[in-house]
Amino acid sequence: MATSTSGFIKQCEQEALHLTGAIQPHGAVLVLDHEHQVTHASVNIGEIWRGDAKSYLGKAVPPQLRGLLQQYSGERIYFAAELVRKDDFLDVVFSPLPAGGIVIELVPTQREGRVPSAMNRFPEVIKSDDEVRHYQQLLITYIAELTKATRVMYYEFLATGDGEVTAEAKHEQAQGSFFQLRFPASDIPQIARRLYLRNPWRAIYDAHADAVPLVSADDLPVPDLTHAELRSVSPVHLHYLCNMGVRASVSWPIAGKDELLALISLHHDEPRVLDYGMLRHISELVKAYNFALRDFRSQQRIQIHERMQNQFKYFHQQLLNRDDRELYWQEMLDWLMREFACDGVLIETPQQTLKAGLEIEPETQELIIEHLENQGEQAWFSDNLLKDLPQIDLTAIAGVAVLTNVLAPDHEVAFFALRHAHMHEVMWGGRPDKPDENQDPDVPISPRRSFEKWVEMRYSNSKPWEQNTLIKLMKLRLLLNEI
Structure with a gap:
């Protein structure tokens, strides 16, 4: 069975997700060139911090950020509560532009309190496929308890490109279960998977909020926001989240050598912002699991090689004797x-x-x-x-x-x-070959509306x-x- 229409896949794969020219309204953005001159600013910077977007364009980085800029070495760096607002503070994040330059993001400081230590909570070594599943469940249960999420899922990609939920932890009031349900490959197109590989997490703060555009002085090309925390969200993905009843989400990647193996996805049914320290704490735990998983898979491959090598050595000797x-x-x-x-x-x-x-x-x-x-x-x-x-x-x-x-x-x-x-039966989260046609010219095809379990009987x-x-x-x- 085709898991989605070819038109839907084509539309998803052609979206330039990194070139939206807009951000989520949770924070504000300044974009700097090689000489640290501001080339772009989000139109909401006055609401988030101060001034007017056009007043920053073509000028040097604001004085309040110059000291922080000296600490930037080309990789993402985070500064907590560095800028003062009327009643609170702003965190500052510096991220690289793929073609050179810097994205500066200003986001309201969150106060989650102390993040508990996860020392000795998770094993450092995985020895079997049963331990893989146990570790997955342990990890997402911990994340759900820590963040008070509506639902956290371990979403594993199959060889076909489709995904399957292999572990789930959810709030007692969460509706239904996605455990062991599959979702078609087009739900997370390849262009989105490549972006997941290039960032430690992807946060969506409010799926109902309108994106905020960036402006430039000389009609410059939109900047590549691949590494930006606030990068705006695809309209198709926003429809998808709304159809699922999800208002906010965070996803952490599980990566192989050069491919996305899985996602740990957190869902809230209300707008939600997690403290940067908590995001980073979870990211470190995910990386530790990712390392243990890759080491286990590597050991599995070595065992396959050795077993087949020894078997062939036996057959070669038999052939001679x-x-x-x-x-x-x-x-x-x-x-x-x-x-x-x-x-x-x-x-x-x-x-x-x-x-x-x-x-x-x-x-x-x-x-x-x-x-x-x-x-x-x-x-x-x-x-x-x-x-x-x-x-x-x-x-x-x-x-x-x-x-x-x-x-x-x-x-x-x-x-x-x-x-x-x-x-055999395959259980899907909604019928995978039924995306909805839409009259909106910006979103001609949107994801299916229902994610209830739909059973496909496979005969061929x-x-x-x-x-x-x-x-x-x-x-x-x-x-x-x-x-």
Whole structure:
């Protein structure tokens, strides 16, 4: 099933989220160039601090900020209660512009009180998948208790790009549960995922508030607000939050080497601003969990490599020492079926074809190889072959993990792991293929209105491939090269 309309995905991916030219009204912004001259100011700076936006343009940074500016070294830096207002104070945040220059953000100081220590609250090492889930629940429960949030979720991205809530903590008055529900990939498009990777958190203070524009003296291009705390929010995302009944949110990223693995998302049903110290405290805990998770996944990969290496070493010795080649190959094929948890395997070389269990049609095999050649890929897997390769008319294969163009010493080798269809239910947070059409020209398509559980029956899918399938395929490529 398509998890959203192509028009919705296209609109989301084309939004220049970092070039909105506006901020959230919770604070005010000054943008400086390389020479520390003000190029842009938010029109609300007089409400937040003092003066008129145009009075700052083309001038040096205000004197009250020059001492702080001397401490800026190119990375985000935060100063608590540095500017005095009539009845309270302003925090000051310096962040880099990607092309050079500085964003200065002025935000009202929050007084949350002492943030408790989390020392010894969470383990430093994760040793199993069960501990991963336990750690997730422990972390989001702590965040929910600390922030008094309506709901906190651990939102994990699947290999398909869709997301699934794998842990949830919520206030007793919160309506419903999103635990174990999936959400389509278009809910968080790739352009937004890249921004999450570049910041320690993303806060939205009030989804009902109007954005505040930035102005410049000479109609300069809008600045890149990638790293700005106050960067305004996509209209599509605001519709999404309102449809969920969410008024304020904060999200912390869980990152792999160069990809977004998950988000820890906090929701409030009223406008809410968290103290910067609390945001940073939670960010440090999230980073600690992220480090432990990456270390555990790294150890898992090492174990996969070692296990497959030892198994192939055994088979190589058997190949040299045994006369019965047929039994040797059968033993190897049986092992590959167990390793990939599949219903059939195929190893094909110009000299021979080895197969066991479920078989693949020659025309289907050719179309898959052609697809990989067109994509310039050596390894690929799918749990819905007819959906991912619609040019295939009919096949008994529902899922495939394939490795091609393995340059062994004397020949090329292709490997196929095959799976039958497996009827199962997938629980979604609202029907994923039903975004609402909208008459608003600025938001022609908005997210679906309902997020109640909707069950999809899948008949043509295989069981989903495991997270480490691609790692196994690439290790197998190295091993087959040694034959």
